[in-house]
Amino acid sequence: MDKNESKNKVIISSLIIATILWFVIFVVKPFNFWIEMSASILALVTIALFSDKNLISFSNIKLRYILIGIISAIILYFVFYAGNIISGYLFPFKDAQISSVYSNRVQGSSLLIGILLMFIIGPGEEIYWRGFIQKNLTKKFGENKGYILATLLYSGVHIITFNFMLVIAALVCGIYWGWIYKKEKSLVPIIISHAIWDFTVFVLFPLI
Template sequence: MTFEVSILTFIANSMVFIILAGVITKKIAKLSKFKDSFAYLGLKKDKNFKNNVITGFIFAAIMPFIQLISMSIVGFIVSLILEIELVDILRQYYASIAESEIGQANIIQKVMVAICMIGFVGFGEEIFFRGLLQKNLVSKYGQNIGIVITAIIFTLLHGFYMFELPIAIASATALFVVSIIFGILRAKSDSLIPSILAHGVGNAIIYTIGANMLYNLFT
């Protein structure tokens, strides 16, 4: 897969989530006579906007570490059961990014990756998962259950199952943990801004510099 195809794939996947969220929200708005679809999804500028932006950037900065810690804890347990080295699990996971076309991209291409992650992936996935899906699940089942169900669906719809079993388990755990965090950010702030930034900027950090640094660390 070339760099261009990789970027277009990210954008195409994100656009699917954006379109789905838009169509479903429009139908909900008609049924409930809810006039502001953007506010319904959590896209609003209120008195807490500045704090929401700051919160989003803070969690984006620590997201690679949260991912690493959660993968390390579960990876350690898996390594004991399957008698493999934890460092091998972590190295192979980060190699999947660092050795890909995106991981090997030049500076200009990395800027494109960052724009794609923030403008499409973070925005598109958060609108669908936390803006639409979680909001409705929370309304039906309560906050805790709604956040957990959303995190499970989010995890299942990402490609962790493409890895070998030890890496897949560690990767799925990291996806679930960060999804729970995104869900809590959405619930506590009543805004989608923190989770969009945490997701998009966090991904940008991992895909542009984080994975390469961690891969070199474990090699």
């Protein structure tokens, strides 16, 4: 078995695992949501690192990346702020589905949730979805097709949660962060962006 075939099997296997984990976290809910999510993200990152030991590299951190991360997080928050208002007119079930996600905030203090979002969940999602999945799909199918396929997979995994608003949110985020990664070829700006956005939308300024 060559390296490419082996990596393809790891990608497919990890996506199946991600789908199962998302089902357990969002539907079965056997334990604390934030601990489950953090452990799941760490598991996916570990799988990715076993397949690609050079996956994470922060040796070339530029001021540009930091600024892009901060500014893009602010922009995305206001995109969701506006989307939250607009979707209220389009989808009568919007409030119930978004509330079901925000209800997980009672399972931890703001400090704990903020730490997990900023340092594990947000960065881990970008390392796995963009750094591993999108990067390898880009190598296999080309830059644009890899970006589109990775975005569809990222949002598609959320279908198993049976939460339409969460799927749409994942699609928007996948398009947004995937595009930044495609343009900048670095995980630094999207890790910063995802971490700040997560903290803002869940802890600092929740949308509901």
